[in-house]
Amino acid sequence: MKKEIPILLGLIAGILWYGEFFIAGMFQENQKLFFSNGMKIAGVVGVLVGVYSVARQNYYKIKNKNERYYAILRVSMILLMVFLGLKSGTSSGTPFSSMFMNVYVPFQATVFSLLAFYIASAAYRSFKAKSVESAVLLVASIIVMLSKIPLGGEMWGQIPVIGEWIMDAPSSAGRRAIIFGGYLGSITMMIRIFFGLERSHLSE
Amino acid sequence: MNNILEKLKKIDRRIIYFLVFLSIIIPLLPGFDFLIFPVPPTKETRAIFDEVEKLNEGDVVFIDWAFDPSSKAELLPMFEAFFKHCMKKKVRVFIYYASINGINLGKESVKKMTALEEFSWCREGENYINMEYIPITADIRIFNMDVDFKGTYKKEGKIFEGVETLKDINYILGLSGSVYHQTHIDMQIRFNYKFGLAVTAVMGPDYVPFLQTGQLTGLANGLRGAAEYERLVSDKYENNYYGSATKGMSSLTFSHLVIFGFVIMGNIVYFMDKKKRG
Numbered sequence: 395m396k397k398e399i400p401i402l403l404g405l406i407a408g409i410l411w412y413g414e415f416f417i418a419g420m421f422q423e424n425q426k427l428f429f430s431n432g433m434k435i436a437g438v439v440g441v442l443v444g445v446y447s448v449a450r451q452n453y454y455k456i457k458n459k460n461e462r463y464y465a466i467l468r469v470s471m472i473l474l475m476v477f478l479g480l481k482s483g484t485s486s487g488t489p490f491s492s493m494f495m496n497v498y499v500p501f502q503a504t505v506f507s508l509l510a511f512y513i514a515s516a517a518y519r520s521f522k523a524k525s526v527e528s529a530v531l532l533v534a535s536i537i538v539m540l541s542k543i544p545l546g547g548e549m550w551g552q553i554p555v556i557g558e559w560i561m562d563a564p565s566s567a568g569r570r571a572i573i574f575g576g577y578l579g580s581i582t583m584m585i586r587i588f589f590g591l592e593r594s595h596l597s598e
Numbered sequence: 599m600n601n602i603l604e605k606l607k608k609i610d611r612r613i614i615y616f617l618v619f620l621s622i623i624i625p626l627l628p629g630f631d632f633l634i635f636p637v638p639p640t641k642e643t644r645a646i647f648d649e650v651e652k653l654n655e656g657d658v659v660f661i662d663w664a665f666d667p668s669s670k671a672e673l674l675p676m677f678e679a680f681f682k683h684c685m686k687k688k689v690r691v692f693i694y695y696a697s698i699n700g701i702n703l704g705k706e707s708v709k710k711m712t713a714l715e716e717f718s719w720c721r722e723g724e725n726y727i728n729m730e731y732i733p734i735t736a737d738i739r740i741f742n743m744d745v746d747f748k749g750t751y752k753k754e755g756k757i758f759e760g761v762e763t764l765k766d767i768n769y770i771l772g773l774s775g776s777v778y779h780q781t782h783i784d785m786q787i788r789f790n791y792k793f794g795l796a797v798t799a800v801m802g803p804d805y806v807p808f809l810q811t812g813q814l815t816g817l818a819n820g821l822r823g824a825a826e827y828e829r830l831v832s833d834k835y836e837n838n839y840y841g842s843a844t845k846g847m848s849s850l851t852f853s854h855l856v857i858f859g860f861v862i863m864g865n866i867v868y869f870m871d872k873k874k875r876g
Contacts, residue, residue: 416788484701485705486702486705486709490702491702494702495703498699499670499703500667501667502666502667502699503667503668503670503671505668510853511614511615511619514614514617514853514857514860515611517857517860517861518609518614518860518861518863518864519864521864521865522865522868524868532861532865536858536861539854539857542820542822542854543850543851543854543855544635544636544638545855558640561802561803562806566810569807570807
C-alpha cells in the first residue's frame with residue numbers, strides 16, 4: 395500500500411489538473427481553492443524538509459571535522475539571519491534587511507559578474523575559426539554581439555538587421571526543435587507516472 | 599615578429615581581466631556621460647510599453663519577480679522603469695516574489711521608487727502591493743489571487759477590489775534569469791492572458807519562438823531591453839530620464855568591443871601561428 399496509494403494519488407491529481415487545462419470550467423472555484431491550498435501546504439512542508447536537510451548536512455560536517463569551519467560559519471550566518479528576522483522582522487530598514495542588502499546582494503552580484511572576465515579570457519584562447527562550422531559560429535556570434543550594442547548600427551547599418559535575422563530565424567528554429575524534443579519527453583514521462591511505470595519520484 | 603607572436607599566444611590572463619575591468623568601470627565613472635549612446639528601442643521591448651500604454655487608470659498589472667541579486671544588474675533597471683511607467687499610468691501593481699532571495703531587493707527598490715516626490719501619492723495596499731513569497735507554482739496563483747500571502751490586505755486592501763483570479767488582471771510582466779516563466783508561457787495558451795517577459799540577455803534567445811507564436815506580447819532582453827524601456831518612458835513622459843540601464847549600456851558597449859577585439863586578435867594569432875608551422 396505504501397506504493398499504491400502515492401501512485402493512485404498521482405494518477406487522480408494528474409488527470410484532474412491536466413483536465414482543467416483543456417476543459418474550461420471543469421472545477422468550481424472552491425474546488426480550485428482546495429488544490430491551491432493543498433499546493434501551498436505541500437510547498438511549505440517542502441521548505442521545512444529543506445531546512446532539516448541543511449541542518450543535518452552541516453551537523454555531520456561539524457561532528458566529523460570535515461570542512462568544520464565552513465560549516466560552523468554557514469550555520470552561524472543562518473542562525474544570525476533567523477535571529478535578526480525573528481527579533482525585528484524582515485521589512486525595509488531592519489537589521490535583517492540591512493544585512494541582506496549590504497552583504498548578500500553585493501556578494502551574489504559579484505560572483506555572477508565574474509563571468510564577464512572568464513568569458514573574455516576564454517574567448518581569446520578558444521574561440522577560433524578552426525573549421526568551417528566554427529568559422530560560421532564565430533562570424534554569427536560577432537554579428538549578434540555587435541548588433542546588441544548601439545555602436546554596432548553606427549559601424550554598419552545592416553548589422554542590427556542581420557543580427558535580428560540570426561536570432562529570429564536560425565537560432566529560433568534550433569531552439570524550437572529543442573523545445574519540441576523536451577515536451578515530447580515530458581509527455582512520455584507524464585504518461586509513465588500516470589500508469590505507475592515511472593517510480594523514481596517514490597524513491598525507487 | 600616571432601617574439602611578439604609567442605607573447606600574444608601566452609598573454610597573461612590578468613592583462614585580459616584588467617582591460618575588461620577598465621572597459622566596464624571607465625564609462626561608469628563621473629564625467630564620462632558623453633559615452634552614453636542612444637539606444638533605439640526594438641519592436642519586442644516597445645510591445646511591452648505599448649501594452650501598458652493601452653491600460654486605463656485603475657487597471658491591474660501583475661509583476662512576477664523571479665530573479666535574485668545575481669541578475670540584479672540586468673533586471674532591476676527594467677523593473678524600475680516598468681514600475682515607474684505603471685505609476686505614471688496610475689494602474690494598480692501587484693508584485694509577487696517567486697524568488698525568496700529577491701524579496702528584500704524588490705521591497706527596497708519599491709521603497710526607493712515610491713520615495714520619489716512624483717510618486718509620493720502611492721500607497722501600499724492601494725496603488726501597489728508586495729505580495730511576498732510562498733512556494734507555489736504559477737498555475738496556483740492563476741486560480742487564487744484574492745489575498746496577499748500574508749493575508750494583510752484581504753479585507754482592507756483597496757487594491758484587491760475586483761481582483762480575484764488571473765482573469766481580472768490586465769497585464770503580466772515576468773522578470774527572470776531562468777526558465778521559471780516557461781509555465782506562464784505554457785498556460786497562456788489556455789487562459790489567454792497578456793504576458794510580457796524581461797529576461798537576462800543569456801536567456802533571451804530561448805524565448806524568441808514564443809514571441810513569434812504570440813504567447814509573449816513583448817520581450818525585454820537583458821540590460822539593453824531595460825535601456826530601451828527607459829528611453830521609451832523618457833520619450834513619452836519626461837526628457838532626460840537616464841536610469842542605470844542607459845548608463846550601463848555604455849559600459850556594456852565597451853566591454854563588448856574589448857571582447858570583440860580579443861576574439862579577432864586570438865584568431866589572427868592562431869592563423870599566423872598556423873602559417874608559421876606550415
